[in-house]
Amino acid sequence: xxxxxxxxxxxxxxxxxxxxxxxxxxxxxxxxxxxxxxxxxxxxxxxxxxxxxxxxxxxxxxxxxxxxxxxxxxxxxxxxxxxxxxxxxxxxxxxxxxxxxxxxxxxxxxxxxxxxxxxxxxxxxxxxxxxxxxxxxxxxxxxxxxxxxxxxxxxxxxxxxxxxxxxxxxxxxxxxxxxxxxxxxxxxxxxxxxxxxxxxxxxxxxxxxxxxxxxxxxxxxxxxxxxxxxxxxxxxxxxxxxxxxxxxxxxxxxxxxxxxxxxxxxxxxxxxxxxxxxxxxxxxxxxxxxxxxxxxxxxxxxxxxxxxxxxxxxxxxxxxxxxxxxxxxx
Amino acid sequence: xxxxxxxxxxxxxxxxxxxxxxxxxxxxxxxxxxxxxxxxxxxxxxxxxxxxxxxxxxxxxxxxxxxxxxxxxxxxxxxxxxxxxxxxxxxxxxxxxxxxxxxxxxxxxxxxxxxxxxxxxxxxxxxxxxxxxxxxxxxxxxxxxxxxxxxxxxxxxxxxxxxxxxxxxxxxxxxxxxxxxxxxxxxxxxxxxxxxxxxxxxxxxxxxxxxxxxxxxxxxxxxxxxxxxxxxxxxxxxxxxxxxxxxxxxxxxxxxxxxxxxxxxxxxxxxxxxxxxxxxxxxxxxxxxxxxxxxxxxxxxxxxxxxxxxxxxxxxxxxxxxxxxxxxxxxxxxxxxxxxxx
Numbered sequence: 001x002x003x004x005x006x007x008x009x010x011x012x013x014x015x016x017x018x019x020x021x022x023x024x025x026x027x028x029x030x031x032x033x034x035x036x037x038x039x040x041x042x043x044x045x046x047x048x049x050x051x052x053x054x055x056x057x058x059x060x061x062x063x064x065x066x067x068x069x070x071x072x073x074x075x076x077x078x079x080x081x082x083x084x085x086x087x088x089x090x091x092x093x094x095x096x097x098x099x100x101x102x103x104x105x106x107x108x109x110x111x112x113x114x115x116x117x118x119x120x121x122x123x124x125x126x127x128x129x130x131x132x133x134x135x136x137x138x139x140x141x142x143x144x145x146x147x148x149x150x151x152x153x154x155x156x157x158x159x160x161x162x163x164x165x166x167x168x169x170x171x172x173x174x175x176x177x178x179x180x181x182x183x184x185x186x187x188x189x190x191x192x193x194x195x196x197x198x199x200x201x202x203x204x205x206x207x208x209x210x211x212x213x214x215x216x217x218x219x220x221x222x223x224x225x226x227x228x229x230x231x232x233x234x235x236x237x238x239x240x241x242x243x244x245x246x247x248x249x250x251x252x253x254x255x256x257x258x259x260x261x262x263x264x265x266x267x268x269x270x271x272x273x274x275x276x277x278x279x280x281x282x283x284x285x286x287x288x289x290x291x292x293x294x295x296x297x298x299x300x301x302x303x304x305x306x307x308x309x310x311x312x313x314x315x316x317x318x319x320x321x322x323x324x325x326x327x328x329x330x
Numbered sequence: 331x332x333x334x335x336x337x338x339x340x341x342x343x344x345x346x347x348x349x350x351x352x353x354x355x356x357x358x359x360x361x362x363x364x365x366x367x368x369x370x371x372x373x374x375x376x377x378x379x380x381x382x383x384x385x386x387x388x389x390x391x392x393x394x395x396x397x398x399x400x401x402x403x404x405x406x407x408x409x410x411x412x413x414x415x416x417x418x419x420x421x422x423x424x425x426x427x428x429x430x431x432x433x434x435x436x437x438x439x440x441x442x443x444x445x446x447x448x449x450x451x452x453x454x455x456x457x458x459x460x461x462x463x464x465x466x467x468x469x470x471x472x473x474x475x476x477x478x479x480x481x482x483x484x485x486x487x488x489x490x491x492x493x494x495x496x497x498x499x500x501x502x503x504x505x506x507x508x509x510x511x512x513x514x515x516x517x518x519x520x521x522x523x524x525x526x527x528x529x530x531x532x533x534x535x536x537x538x539x540x541x542x543x544x545x546x547x548x549x550x551x552x553x554x555x556x557x558x559x560x561x562x563x564x565x566x567x568x569x570x571x572x573x574x575x576x577x578x579x580x581x582x583x584x585x586x587x588x589x590x591x592x593x594x595x596x597x598x599x600x601x602x603x604x605x606x607x608x609x610x611x612x613x614x615x616x617x618x619x620x621x622x623x624x625x626x627x628x629x630x631x632x633x634x635x636x637x638x639x640x641x642x643x644x645x646x647x648x649x650x651x652x653x654x655x656x657x658x659x660x661x662x663x664x665x666x667x668x669x670x671x672x
Contacts, residue, residue, distance in 0.1 A: 058403065092436025103438040108402050109431050116427055119392045123399020123407075130355060130381060131404060150422070153392035160387065314433045315470055317440045317494040319538070 001212065003276050009051055009208060010271065010282065013043040013264050014289045015076065016067045020239075022293050023066075023083060027243055033085040036097035039067030041238035044263035045170050046071035048211025049138050049231075052219040058106045058124045058137040060117030063098050064170075064237070065110035068140055074102035080296035086303035093306045094314055108137075114175075115141060115148030118167070122154045125163035125228075136222045137165040138215075144175030146189045155230065159196035164222035166215065169232040170205065176241045177249045190232035198228045205233030206261045209270065332480075332528035335507030339480035339529035340370045340446075343487035344408065346533060348378055351406065354491055357384045357393055358410030358446075367412055368448055369508040370501075390420035394445060398428045398496075401443035406491055413458050414447035414500060417465075428496040429471030440494040444487075450502040450557055450608055451645050451656050459645035459652070461556075461608040464615050466498045467585045473497040473538060474585040478505065478559040481527035482583055485536030493538070502556040502608075522560050523567070539587035543596070547576035550666050551596040553619050554606040555582060558638075558657060562606050565662035575670055577604075585615060593619065594626045601632035602669045606657055611639045633669035638662055 001009075020040040026032055039046070042064075050059065050071035061068040069079050074090060082089030082100050089095075090102045101107040108124055111117040121139035128135040145151055146169060158165050169189050173180055186192070193200025199221075203214045211233055218229035236258035240247040247255075271277050333339050348354045360367055362375040362385040375383040386393050390411060397407040411417050417424060424445060432439050451459040466474050473495055477483035483501070490497040504518040525544045544559060545566050554562040559581045566577035578596050582588055597603050603623050605616040616637035623635060638657045646652055 089436070091434065091438070094436035095434045099434040101435060101438075103435060108399065109427075109435055109439070111427060113422060113426055116395075116422055119395020119423055120399040120402070120427060122392060123396035123401075124403045125399070126396055127400040127403040127405045130400075135403075137399075150391050150395070153387070153389040154395065156387055157389060157392040157396060161384075311433070314437045316473075317432065317437075319493055319495075 001209065005051065006271055006276055009047050010267060011285050011289065012047045012071055013267065014286055016043045016070045017264055018289050018293050019066060019070060019076065022297065034096045035243045037064040037242050038239040039064055042170055042172060042205065042235045043067060044208040044211050045168065045205050045233045045235055048208050049168050049215040051212055052215050053136065053138060056106055057135050058108050060108050060121040060139050061101055061110035062117060062140055062142060063112045065100050069100055069102060069107065072107055073105045076292055076296045077299045078102065081300040081303050084300040086300055087306050088303040094311065115145035115150035117141065118145065118150050118154035121165055122158045122163060125158065125165035126161060128164055134223060136219050138168055139165055140168050140170060142175065143169065143171040143180040143189060147183060155196040158228040159198050162227040164225065165228045166218040166222055167228060167230045169230065170235055171232055172235050172237045188232060190230055193230035198230055200230040202232045202234065205235030206263045206266060208263055208267045332530045334480060334528045336480050336483045336501065337369050337506040337508040339484040340487055341372055342529065343484045344374060347488055347491045348382065353404060353406045354408065355382045355405055356408050357386050357396060359386055359388055359412050361385060361410050366410065368503065368506050390416050391423055394420040394423035394428065397443045397445065398423060398441065401441045402439050406442045408444040408446060408491060411445060411447040414449040414462050415457050415460050417447055417462065425469045429469050433471060441496045442494045444490045444497045444499055446499045446501060448501050448503045450504055451652055452503045453649060453652060455647035456644035463500055463585055464609050464613060467615065467618065472586060475499045476555040476585060477583060478556050478581050479525065479527045480529040482536060484529040485534050486583060489535045489538060504557050518557065523563060525563050538584045539589050541580050541582045541589035541592040543578060544581050545577065545579040547578035549576045549600055549670055550602040550604060551600045552577045552579045552604045552606060553582065553593055554579065556608065558606040558608055561657065561659050562662055565659045565666065569663060569666055573672055575666060577666060590622055594623065597623050597627045598630045601630055603635045604638065604665045604669060606638045606662055608640060608656060610642050611637060612642050614639055636665040636669050638665050
């Protein structure tokens with residue numbers, strides 16, 4: 001990994017961590033709209049995969065999508081404003097935490113229904129193959145999604161059509177309250193790849209360098225037209241399933257074990273040990289991101305609220321070619 | 331040569347749009363090599379090749395989801411779902427994803443996709459006979475089209491393909507005019523009359539949200555789609571001859587967007603409304619159109635609104651039972667007579 005890349009990836013992980021920590025505070029201390037599903041603990045997955053994607057490569061995201069947005073390069077201000085339900089939000093206050101996504105950086109949406117982004121990712125990969133655009137699609141989903149029918153149909157179609165898609169399973173051990181081994185008869189979800197004629201690999205999802213290396217192989221394979229890969233990243237979410245859900249179904253010892261292998265700490269230690277960077281540089285990035293997050297909160301707070309009927313313009317795209325007198329009703 | 335069958339009109343629309351725009355691609359079960367279970371894609375695989383006419387696995391989630399993903403990234407896919415009943419398998423992709431993604435993303439994307447599906451009862455029992463349009467009318471974000479003639483089918487499908495929103499395009503099996511190679515599909519086409527307008531060869535488009543008055547009349551407004559439109563026309567002809575009752579028969583053609591003005595204006599003129607549909611009664615299309623008229627033209631009504639639709643039952647298999655639940659010409663005649671008190 002080159003120095004510049006390493007610093008950028010470190011910055012991305014810090015951005016995600018501090019974005020989530022700030023939101024947690026905000027939800028505790030003031031009325032915030034809706035709920036949220038937080039990404040802290042899983043930073044290495046989104047950042048390690050998106051490191052290999054160009055701006056015009058696509059990703060599909062999930063209900064736990066803040067990290068995917070930041071990793072793909074969405075502006076933090078617009079993300080924060082979306083959390084505040086402001087018109088300057090990336091989704092114009094139409095999506096919130098659950099559907100937060102920025103199409104201009106290649107996000108096809110954050111599907112709030114488990115597994116539902118998977119067939120969409122396959123369609124985008126089909127489109128890329130048909131248009132010979134060389135674009136790759138990374139499809140993020142969780143261990144829960146691997147038990148949805150959409151998982152099977154999506155991987156099967158991607159396998160049989162040899163599509164340029166990388167399926168990234170973020171196995172954070174729990175689908176809401178349920179440990180994946182209570183509802184999944186195999187240890188490794190990646191083993192299922194064999195059924196779809198694609199490679200399946202298990203990777204330490206807390207280790208940015210491990211994710212980075214496996215993603216490099218998978219993205220390269222997709223880009224060369226050799227088809228899809230299923231990467232299973234074993235990872236952990238530090239927070240409960242959603243906003244104030246306390247995660248009483250898991251022990252504090254378990255959480256502590258995972259925290260010992262925190263992705264930011266691991267990567268930081270690696271960087272300092274490798275002498276690629278010095279501690280001062282990393283502290284500089286940390287301070288920089290602190291300022292960036294504070295700026296984003298200011299920006300969001302000072303942005304305008306939507307008007308009650310703003311939603312109407314988003315139900316349908318007005319058909320320019322055939323405007324009819326009835327369109328206003330539709 | 332104008333085409334006289336809906337199956338040919340749809341085929342021509344697909345062929346013209348694929349010729350015109352290479353972003354138009356087709357996907358579905360048995361649409362390529364086999365050329366479609368109702369023959370709508372006949373010759374297209376041979377002409378446009380595997381890349382543009384793709385046979386899929388039996389995976390309705392993946393078919394609709396792949397169409398959505400392709401639509402979000404520069405293509406204009408047309409997916410075929412073999413029977414509209416199977417839409418239930420891909421419901422999440424159509425109703426939660428395709429219908430809402432532009433909305434949830436605050437208008438960042440457009441979703442130019444069409445999902446075509448045959449509907450209607452043809453002796454295939456409860457899982458291959460439904461008319462499910464109301465499910466999708468009930469899902470804001472989808473447009474819903476139901477052509478009843480070759481002329482309408484071609485012009486509306488071309489418009490659907492050029493629309494930047496997800497369109498559900500429902501085709502009545504008995505109106506195709508083709509027989510299914512997999513079975514003994516019946517057709518009602520040869521019995522249809524003057525309103526079964528052929529589709530001309532040349533290019534034309536029909537706007538959504540514009541109902542067509544298939545038969546003008548002054549005594550009763552009859553609103554019907556698809557196969558029921560033709561049954562209503564026959565009923566109207568009989569009523570005019572035998573009883574001197576003139577029905578105005580309106581085909582909305584698109585249920586979303588719905589041309590409310592044409593229906594309301596007609597009821598204001600006739601003072602009577604009969605709504606005919608092959609979907610079920612409760613919360614169905616007949617309920618919606620009745621409510622529309624009750625809200626906007628109640629004091630123009632000279633009689634209660636009458637609905638002719640399938641009672642709240644799955645479609646039974648035996649022909650005698652199937653025909654008992656599907657609205658018949660006699661049911662429409664009876665309903666019309668009851669509102670003109672003859």
